[in-house]
Amino acid sequence: FAETEDITRDGIIGNYVHGNEPAHHAAYLYNWTDQPWKTQPRIRMILNKMYHQGPAGLGGNDDCGQMSAWYIFSALGFYPVAPASGEYALGSPAVHGATVQVGEGKQFIITVNNQSDKNVYVQSARLNGKLLARPFLPVSDVRQGGTLEFVMGGKPTRQ
Structure with missing residues (x-):
């Protein structure tokens, strides 16, 4: 995942092939180690380098919408x-906020404080006001609606 000019239109970053959907999970795998913060800059790098506006806006083939789904999530x-x-694995949100309709009139609201191109590290994440102790979000909680609040910063929290 090194920052390199060796990124091709087909979605290749070093040995990681973002244009090949079965590898989309790879950048998130740090969440299962004792260094989950390493996921965060890699997600942002992929978002910034592999997705652009226009006809050639994504490297690889958007089979069944998977490239687009990866971007949105x-x-x-x-x-x-x-x-x-x-459960969902946490990454590094690139939005300032969003509201997702999760059915039956329920909303899942995402707020991101201190979000910028330089603040790629999650300092804290709270679900309905409760601090998440792990870099994971229960799917059942998202379906119930509520609020996920991220606080971002420029340096990793090594917790």
Whole structure:
């Protein structure tokens, strides 16, 4: 994942092939280690380098919308790495906020404080006011509606 000019239109970053959908989870795998903050700058790098406006706006093939889905989830700050696990892995939100309609009149509201191109590290994440102790978000909580609040910063929190 090194920052390099060796990024091709096909979505290749070093040995990581973002244009090949089965690899989309790779940048999130740091969440399962003792260094989850390493996920965050990599997600932002992919969002910034691999997605652009226009006809050639994404590298690779948007099979069944997966490239677009990765972008939307990741820009919101989480991704279903293992869909059957019942939780989303946290990343680095690239939006200032969003409201997602989750059914039956319920809303899941995402707020991102101190978000900028330089503030890629999650300092804290709170779900309905409760600090998340792990870099994961229960899918069931999203479906119930509520608020996910991120506070971002320029340096990783090594917790």
